[in-house]
Amino acid sequence: xxxxxxxxxxxxxxxxxxxxxxxxxxxxxxxxxxxxxxxxxxxxxxxxxxxxxxxxxxxxxxxxxxxxxxxxxxxxxxxxxxxxxxxxxxxxxxxxxxxxxxxxxxxxxxxxxxxxxxxxxxxxxxxxxxxxxxxxxxxxxxxxxxxxxxxxxxxxxxxxxxxxxxxxxxxxxxxxxxxxxxxxxxxxxxxxxxxxxxxxxxxxxxxxxxxxxxxxxxxxxxxxxxxxxxxxxxxxxxxxxxxxxxxxxxxxxxxxxxxxxxxxxxxxxxxxxxxxxxxxxxxxxxxxxxxxxxxxxxxxxxxxxxxxxxxxxxxxxxxxxxxxxxxxxxxxxxxxxxxxxxxxxxxxxxxxxxxxxxxxxxxxxxxxxxxxxxxxxxxxxxxxxxxxxxxxxxxxxxxxxxxxxxxxxxxxxxxxxxxxxxxxxxxxxxxxxxxxxxxxxxxxxxxxxxxxxxxxxxxxxxxxxxxxxxxxxxxxxxxxxxxxxxxxxxxx
Numbered sequence: 001x002x003x004x005x006x007x008x009x010x011x012x013x014x015x016x017x018x019x020x021x022x023x024x025x026x027x028x029x030x031x032x033x034x035x036x037x038x039x040x041x042x043x044x045x046x047x048x049x050x051x052x053x054x055x056x057x058x059x060x061x062x063x064x065x066x067x068x069x070x071x072x073x074x075x076x077x078x079x080x081x082x083x084x085x086x087x088x089x090x091x092x093x094x095x096x097x098x099x100x101x102x103x104x105x106x107x108x109x110x111x112x113x114x115x116x117x118x119x120x121x122x123x124x125x126x127x128x129x130x131x132x133x134x135x136x137x138x139x140x141x142x143x144x145x146x147x148x149x150x151x152x153x154x155x156x157x158x159x160x161x162x163x164x165x166x167x168x169x170x171x172x173x174x175x176x177x178x179x180x181x182x183x184x185x186x187x188x189x190x191x192x193x194x195x196x197x198x199x200x201x202x203x204x205x206x207x208x209x210x211x212x213x214x215x216x217x218x219x220x221x222x223x224x225x226x227x228x229x230x231x232x233x234x235x236x237x238x239x240x241x242x243x244x245x246x247x248x249x250x251x252x253x254x255x256x257x258x259x260x261x262x263x264x265x266x267x268x269x270x271x272x273x274x275x276x277x278x279x280x281x282x283x284x285x286x287x288x289x290x291x292x293x294x295x296x297x298x299x300x301x302x303x304x305x306x307x308x309x310x311x312x313x314x315x316x317x318x319x320x321x322x323x324x325x326x327x328x329x330x331x332x333x334x335x336x337x338x339x340x341x342x343x344x345x346x347x348x349x350x351x352x353x354x355x356x357x358x359x360x361x362x363x364x365x366x367x368x369x370x371x372x373x374x375x376x377x378x379x380x381x382x383x384x385x386x387x388x389x390x391x392x393x394x395x396x397x398x399x400x401x402x403x404x405x406x407x408x409x410x411x412x413x414x415x416x417x418x419x420x421x422x423x424x425x426x427x428x429x430x431x432x433x434x435x436x437x438x439x440x441x442x443x444x445x446x447x448x449x450x451x452x453x454x455x456x457x458x459x460x461x462x463x464x465x466x467x468x469x470x471x472x473x474x475x476x477x478x479x480x481x482x483x484x485x486x487x488x489x490x491x492x
Contacts, residue, residue, distance in 0.1 A: 001071040002040040006328040010069035012060050019079040034075045041071035050083045058092045066098045068212035102232040111207045111224045112240045120254045122178035123147050127154035128185020134230035135319045141238045146248045156322040161315035170261035183208045188219045195220040281477035286313035288446050292453040296358030298341050302334040303365020304397040332371025338362040342384035362388045367396040379466040380436035386466040387456045394425040399475035430470035440468045
């Protein structure tokens with residue numbers, strides 16, 4: 001619930017509890033569940049009676065989806081769950097769709113004036129655009145204004161990473177040198193370094209659009225703060241730009257600087273991509289994967305280096321097709337996310353066809369896989385053909401090779417000599433697959449990874465079970481050198 005609440009995802013959790021008449025008597029696992037859940041959701045409630053359940057559920061749906069979406073907890077005691085009704089209860093009307101609140105015209109004009117006067121504007125597109133289903137509206141805004149944009153990790157797919165206005169490869173330059181930021185459903189939290197120096201210009205001006213009024217002015221006071229639904233506000237902004245006839249020219253120094261930086265970073269990454277030494281580095285392995293993935297793939301990713309590097313190396317083309325540890329940075333969610341998406345694809349029917357769900361590919365670090373790896377059994381039980389790829393570098397961010405591992409054991413108690421981030425080198429996660437009747441593969445070279453991916457992605461319609469692939473990565477392989485380490489003082 002805390003993870004859903006932090007990410008702004010609508011979630012309803014229904015929990016069982018001890019019978020009402022046993023409350024306070026020391027019943028099995030008796031606990032104050034309603035009170036415990038309250039800090040982690042928008043509403044935590046127990047229906048007052050069996051007849052109140054329908055109205056409680058309607059309220060839960062409404063609260064979970066209205067405003068910024070979030071979690072709701074409904075507590076049901078055992079006697080209420082087992083109660084038999086003599087007649088059907090009265091049902092409330094279905095909850096209407098969330099309202100689309102628009103912006104006052106004066107604020108959209110103020111936003112236009114700020115952006116038009118800017119020399120170095122930057123649009124940051126967050127996962128709020130996915131939740132608002134505002135991909136089409138944001139696309140029309142960007143393609144008319146020609147403003148450069150960045151995507152937050154789960155904002156990826158609102159527009160494709162390959163869009164000509166996407167300057168993700170120049171992220172550090174963009175956020176440090178922009179003079180106006182336009183936030184579309186993105187928050188200036190730790191993932192955007194709180195909008196503060198040294199990552200951001202200390203004089204940056206913020207134009208913010210958010211469904212949640214409490215989020216406005218967070219960490220950096222916005223010069224224009226618009227509380228509204230992105231599907232309503234973004235078209236308003238587009239219309240103002242059209243009336244004014246303003247487009248941001250790609251002949252400006254700002255655009256030219258961004259393009260040069262994107263190309264430089266592409267060349268720098270190419271050196272790592274082309275390094276085919278064994279064990280593989282992350283960039284070489286990720287590049288091999290990227291070449292195979294269909295555009296409609298849903299990529300679920302978690303881990304340290306695996307997730308960070310995957311964000312830059314694995315492009316996303318559709319909204320909602322990238323899921324990762326999110327705002328809460330929660331590890332262990334990956335396989336659960338993959339199972340949920342694969343279940344929608346398999347059991348959801350035609351009403352979900354518009355989501356364009358292709359192969360479900362779970363890209364896991366070895367440590368992240370350890371949190372929930374046995375959910376492979378769940379995927380096998382329901383015959384969900386998830387492709388689970390474990391980027392095994394024998395550690396959290398980095399590990400040690402077998403020689404160093406043995407030296408640590410020889411030099412003293414391993415509890416004192418082994419690095420705390422190290423995991424056992426040579427672990428074969430692919431062998432878990434056989435326990436559940438699934439295929440498992442171990443790959444050590446780009447060529448073997450290429451062959452396994454071809455097999456995994458061929459004739460997926462006839463493959464019924466998950467496939468587990470263990471990819472051996474150099475324990476010392478890490479991200480290419482960064483201008484700023486991600487954990488800067490501005491984030492403390």
